[in-house]
Amino acid sequence: MKQERRVVITGCGVATPFGLGIDRLWDGLNARRSGIRRIESFDPSGMACTIGGEVPPFKMGDVVPKAYRKSTKVMARDIELAVACAYEAAKDASLKTRCMIDRGEAEGPPSVPSTRFGANIGAGLICADLPELAGALQACGDPGDGRFDLRQWGREGMESLTPLWLLKFLPNMLGCHVTIVHDAQAPSNTITCGEASGHLAIGEAFRTIARGAADVCICGGAESKMNPMGVLRQELVGRLVTGHDDQPDRACRPFDASVDGTVAAECGGLLILEELEFARARGARVYAEVVGFGASANIASWHDPEPEGTGIVHALEGALEDAGIMPAAVDLITTFGVGCNAFDAMELAALTKVFRGRSNMPAVAVKGSMGNGGAGSGAVDVAATALALHNNTVPPSLNTETADTGGLLKFADADPYDARINVALSTAYALSGNQTAAIIIRKYEG
Amino acid sequence: MSRRTVITGMGWVTPLGCDIEQVWKRLLRGESGIRLTTRFDASTFPTQFSAEVKDLDFEAIVGPELAARHATASLNSRFALAAAKMAWANSGLEADPPKRTNRVGVYFGGGEGPLDFTNFAAAAVCGWDRDNATLDAKKWAGIARAKLDRLRELEQDPNMAASHVACMLRAQGPNLNTLTACAASTQAMGEATCIIRRGDADIMISGGTHSMIHPLGTTGFNRLTALSTRNDAYESASRPFDRTRDGFVLGEGSAIIILEELEHARARGANVLAEIVGYGSTADAFRITDIHETGRGAIAAMRLAIENAGLTINDIDYINAHGTGTEENDKIETLAIRSLFGDRATRVPISSVKSMMGHLIAAAGAMEMITCVLAIRDGIIPPTINYENPDPNCDLDYVPNKARPAKVEIALSNSFGFGGQNDTLVVRRFKD
Numbered sequence: 042m043k044q045e046r047r048v049v050i051t052g053c054g055v056a057t058p059f060g061l062g063i064d065r066l067w068d069g070l071n072a073r074r075s076g077i078r079r080i081e082s083f084d085p086s087g088m089a090c091t092i093g094g095e096v097p098p099f100k101m102g103d104v105v106p107k108a109y110r111k112s113t114k115v116m117a118r119d120i121e122l123a124v125a126c127a128y129e130a131a132k133d134a135s136l137k138t139r140c141m142i143d144r145g146e147a148e149g150p151p152s153v154p155s156t157r158f159g160a161n162i163g164a165g166l167i168c169a170d171l172p173e174l175a176g177a178l179q180a181c182g183d184p185g186d187g188r189f190d191l192r193q194w195g196r197e198g199m200e201s202l203t204p205l206w207l208l209k210f211l212p213n214m215l216g217c218h219v220t221i222v223h224d225a226q227a228p229s230n231t232i233t234c235g236e237a238s239g240h241l242a243i244g245e246a247f248r249t250i251a252r253g254a255a256d257v258c259i260c261g262g263a264e265s266k267m268n269p270m271g272v273l274r275q276e277l278v279g280r281l282v283t284g285h286d287d288q289p290d291r292a293c294r295p296f297d298a299s300v301d302g303t304v305a306a307e308c309g310g311l312l313i314l315e316e317l318e319f320a321r322a323r324g325a326r327v328y329a330e331v332v333g334f335g336a337s338a339n340i341a342s343w344h345d346p347e348p349e350g351t352g353i354v355h356a357l358e359g360a361l362e363d364a365g366i367m368p369a370a371v372d373l374i375t376t377f378g379v380g381c382n383a384f385d386a387m388e389l390a391a392l393t394k395v396f397r398g399r400s401n402m403p404a405v406a407v408k409g410s411m412g413n414g415g416a417g418s419g420a421v422d423v424a425a426t427a428l429a430l431h432n433n434t435v436p437p438s439l440n441t442e443t444a445d446t447g448g449l450l451k452f453a454d455a456d457p458y459d460a461r462i463n464v465a466l467s468t469a470y471a472l473s474g475n476q477t478a479a480i481i482i483r484k485y486e487g
Numbered sequence: 488m489s490r491r492t493v494i495t496g497m498g499w500v501t502p503l504g505c506d507i508e509q510v511w512k513r514l515l516r517g518e519s520g521i522r523l524t525t526r527f528d529a530s531t532f533p534t535q536f537s538a539e540v541k542d543l544d545f546e547a548i549v550g551p552e553l554a555a556r557h558a559t560a561s562l563n564s565r566f567a568l569a570a571a572k573m574a575w576a577n578s579g580l581e582a583d584p585p586k587r588t589n590r591v592g593v594y595f596g597g598g599e600g601p602l603d604f605t606n607f608a609a610a611a612v613c614g615w616d617r618d619n620a621t622l623d624a625k626k627w628a629g630i631a632r633a634k635l636d637r638l639r640e641l642e643q644d645p646n647m648a649a650s651h652v653a654c655m656l657r658a659q660g661p662n663l664n665t666l667t668a669c670a671a672s673t674q675a676m677g678e679a680t681c682i683i684r685r686g687d688a689d690i691m692i693s694g695g696t697h698s699m700i701h702p703l704g705t706t707g708f709n710r711l712t713a714l715s716t717r718n719d720a721y722e723s724a725s726r727p728f729d730r731t732r733d734g735f736v737l738g739e740g741s742a743i744i745i746l747e748e749l750e751h752a753r754a755r756g757a758n759v760l761a762e763i764v765g766y767g768s769t770a771d772a773f774r775i776t777d778i779h780e781t782g783r784g785a786i787a788a789m790r791l792a793i794e795n796a797g798l799t800i801n802d803i804d805y806i807n808a809h810g811t812g813t814e815e816n817d818k819i820e821t822l823a824i825r826s827l828f829g830d831r832a833t834r835v836p837i838s839s840v841k842s843m844m845g846h847l848i849a850a851a852g853a854m855e856m857i858t859c860v861l862a863i864r865d866g867i868i869p870p871t872i873n874y875e876n877p878d879p880n881c882d883l884d885y886v887p888n889k890a891r892p893a894k895v896e897i898a899l900s901n902s903f904g905f906g907g908q909n910d911t912l913v914v915r916r917f918k919d
Contacts, residue, residue: 182612207707
C-alpha cells in the first residue's frame with residue numbers, strides 16, 4: 042500500500058480579488074493589500090454588509106480557444122472563474138494542453154495524453170443569475186402581493202429562459218467546461234462540500250494519481266458569492282461582519298475576537314498535480330510534493346461549529362499519519378481563518394490540541410485580505426501554502442495582528458519573514474455542513 | 488491484493504416504496520411509479536408527471552427522537568436519513584455500532600436541496616423594477632430577507648444530506664459529497680470503494696439522494712427538452728430503448744449502501760450481500776450538451792471498470808444500463824456496449840429500471856446498484872418496461888417488459904451525466 046506513486050504540485054492558477062494568476066496573489070499578500078471593497082457587481086445598498094471580495098474583470102476570450110468563445114455565454118460566474126483558473130494553472134505549469142495548442146500558444150502534441158489527464162474541481166451551490174431569472178419570473182407574478190402564477194409560467198413564462206439555462210448552474214459544469222477546453226478525459230469529479238471542497242478535491246486528485254488512474258489532475262475549486270442571493274444567504278445564516286462598510290480593508294479579521302464575522306467573496310484556485318516521474322520527464326518546475334491528506338466531519342452539528350474542533354482534529358491527525366510526519370516537524374500552518382469568532386475558535390482549539398507543546402509556529406491566514414470565497418477558498422489557501430514553501434517566506438496575514446492564539450501561531454503582521462519551510466499544512470472546513478479536511482505538502486529537492 | 492470492499496447493508500426511499508423487498512417485487516412485476524406531479528401545480532407544464540416518493544413515513548423509520556433532531560432537514564436530506572437508517576439496520580451495525588467512529592465515513596452523490604420556490608419567486612416578482620426592466624437589488628433584499636428562512640436556505644447546500652447522516656450515524660471518517668449530475672452516486676460508491684481499498688476507512692456509508700421535482704427543476708429540464716412530454720400516457724412515458732421514446736421522466740428518492748472492508752465485515756459476522764470489484768470513471772471532454780458520438784467516454788469507463796475488477800467482457804452476466812429514455816443516451820449507450828462487447832453484445836441482457844422508477848438524477852446510480860445486488864441474489868433480471876417498438880439504433884437484448892430468470896454472478900452498472908461524466912461499477916456475488 043505504501044508503494045504508491047508520488048505526487049507533486051507543478052502549477053497554481055488562481056482568481057482572487059488581486060486578479061488572475063499566482064503572481065498577483067503572492068504580490069498582494071506580501072504587500073499587505075486588501076482585495077475587499079464596496080460590491081460593484083450589483084447594488085449592495087440593501088444588504089447588511091455592502092462590501093465583498095470581487096475578482097477584477099477579465100476577458101473570457103483570453104482563457105479559452107477562439108472556437109469555444111460561444112460556450113462562455115452559458116457559464117455562471119463560478120464556471121468563468123474555474124475556466125480562468127484552469128488556463129492560469131496550465132500556463133504556470135508549462136503544460137501544453139488542448140487549450141494552449143488551439144490558442145496558438147504552444148505546439149502539439151499535448152504534454153499529457155488526454156486519457157491520463159483528470160480533473161477534480163470543487164463547486165458550491167451555484168446561485169442562479171438573479172436579474173435573469175427574476176426578469177423571467179416577474180412576467181407571471183403580481184408585483185403587489187408577490188403571488189406567482191405557476192400555470193402561466195408552465196404555459197408560456199418559462200420559455201423566456203434560454204434552453205440551456207439549467208446548464209449554467211449545475212455544479213459539475215465547472216469541471217465539464219475545464220475538461221472540454223483542456224481535453225482531460227481521465228476521471229473527473231466535482232466535490233460539493235462548501236468551503237472544504239477545495240481541500241477535498243485536491244486530496245481526491247492526489248489519491249487518483251497515486252493509485253494510477255491518472256498521471257496529471259487539475260484540481261481545486263471555484264465559487265462566487267458575489268450576487269444578491271449569495272450575499273443574502275450569508276447574511277441570513279449570520280456569517281457577515283456588520284458595521285465595517287466604511288473600512289473594508291479592516292473588516293475581515295481572522296482570529297481577532299474583537300470583530301465577529303466574515304466578508305463574502307468570490308475566488309477560484311486550481312492546481313496541477315502530477316505524478317513525480319511524469320513531471321521529471323517533462324522537466325517541470327516542482328513547487329512541492331503532496332504527502333498527506335486527511336478528512337473527517339464534525340458529527341455534533343451540521344451547521345454550528347463544535348467548540349473542541351474534534352472534526353478538524355481528526356482531519357489534521359489523519360493527514361499527519363498519512364504523511365508519516367510528526368506534529369513537531371510542521372514548519373508552516375495555513376489556517377482557514379474565516380473571521381467568524383466561533384468558527385475561528387473551533388479551528389484554534391483543534392490546532393492547539395494537535396500541536397500542543399509547540400509555540401510561535403509560522404502561520405498564514407489569507408482571508409483577512411480577500412474574504413470567504415466558499416468552494417474556491419481552500420485551493421487558494423493551498424496555492425498560497427505552496428508558494429510560501431517554495432519561497433521559504435511567510436507572507437503577512439492582514440488583520441490578524443491582534444490575534445490571540447495563546448502563543449501557538451506566529452503570523453507575519455507587517456512584513457513577510459523568511460523561514461525555512463520543509464513541511465506545510467493547510468486545513469479547511471465547511472461552514473454550512475460539517476466536512477473537514479487537511480493537506481500536507483513537503484519540499485521536493487530532487 | 489488490495490483490501491476487498493463488500494456491501495453489507497442497503498436501504499432506499501423510492502417512487503415504488505421504501506422497503507427493499509417490496510420494491511423489488513414491484514420492479515420484477517414491471518410496475519410503474521410514474522403519476523401526475525403533486526409536489527407543485529404542473530398542470531400547464533410541458534411535462535405534468537413524475538415519479539414521486541409517495542409513502543415515506545419519516546418518523547416511523549428514523550424514530551421520533553431523530554425526526555425531531557433533524558426536523559429542519561430538506562426533502563432530499565430526509566430521503567437520505569431514512570435510507571441510511573434502514574441500510575445501517577440492515578447491515579447489523581445499528582445493533583453493534585462500530586467503536587472507531589473515525590473509521591466510518593460518508594461519500595454521497597447528493598443533490599442540492601429544493602429551492603424555497605414560493606418565497607423566492609415572490610421576492611423576485613416584487614423586487615423587479617418594471618419601469619427600468621431590471622432587478623432592484625435593494626428592494627429585493629428587503630423582501631427576500633423577510634420571506635426567506637435561514638435554515639431552509641442553509642439546507643439547500645448539496646453537502647447537507649451527507650452532513651446529517653454523519654451526525655445521525657456518528658460517522659467521523661472522511662466525509663464527501665460529489666455532484667457530477669446523473670453520475671454522482673455511482674461515482675460516490677466508486678470513490679468510497681477506493682477509500683476502503685486504500686485503508687482510509689473500514690466502513691463507508693455511500694449512495695445518493697435527490698429531488699428535482701420542483702418548479703425550477705422541471706423548468707430546467709423542460710427547457711433542455713430532456714423530459715418526456717407524454718402527458719396522455721404518463722405511466723408508460725419512460726421508454727428506454729423504445730423507438731418512440733421522447734425523453735426521461737424525473738424521479739426522486741435516495742439509495743444508500745453500506746460498504747465495508749471484507750475482514751472488518753467478517754470479524755463482526757456480517758451478512759455480506761455482494762462485492763464491489765471494479766470502478767471506472769472518465770470524462771467525455773466533448774460538449775456540455777451532447778455525448779460524444781462514438782461513446783468514447785462510456786466505452787472507456789466500462790473498459791476501465793472491467794479491467795479494475797481483473798475480469799473480461801466475457802465475465803459480465805448483466806448490464807444495468809443508464810438507459811434514460813432520451814433519444815441520444817440510449818442510442819449511444821447501445822453503441823458503446825456494442826463497441827466494447829463486440830459479438831457478445833447481443834448476448835448480454837441489459838435493462839433499465841428507469842422505465843419504472845423514473846430518473847433519480849444524482850441518486851439513480853445507487854438505486855440501480857441495489858437492483859444489481861438483488862438480481863445477483865435472486866437470479867432474476869428486472870425488465871425494461873414499455874419496450875414495444877424496436878429501434879434500429881437500439882438492437883440489443885433489453886429484457887423487454889418481463890423479468891427474466893438468469894444466473895447473474897457479475898453485473899455492470901452504468902451512470903452517465905450531463906456534460907460527459909461517465910462512471911461504471913462492477914459488482915459480483917460474494918465468494919470467499
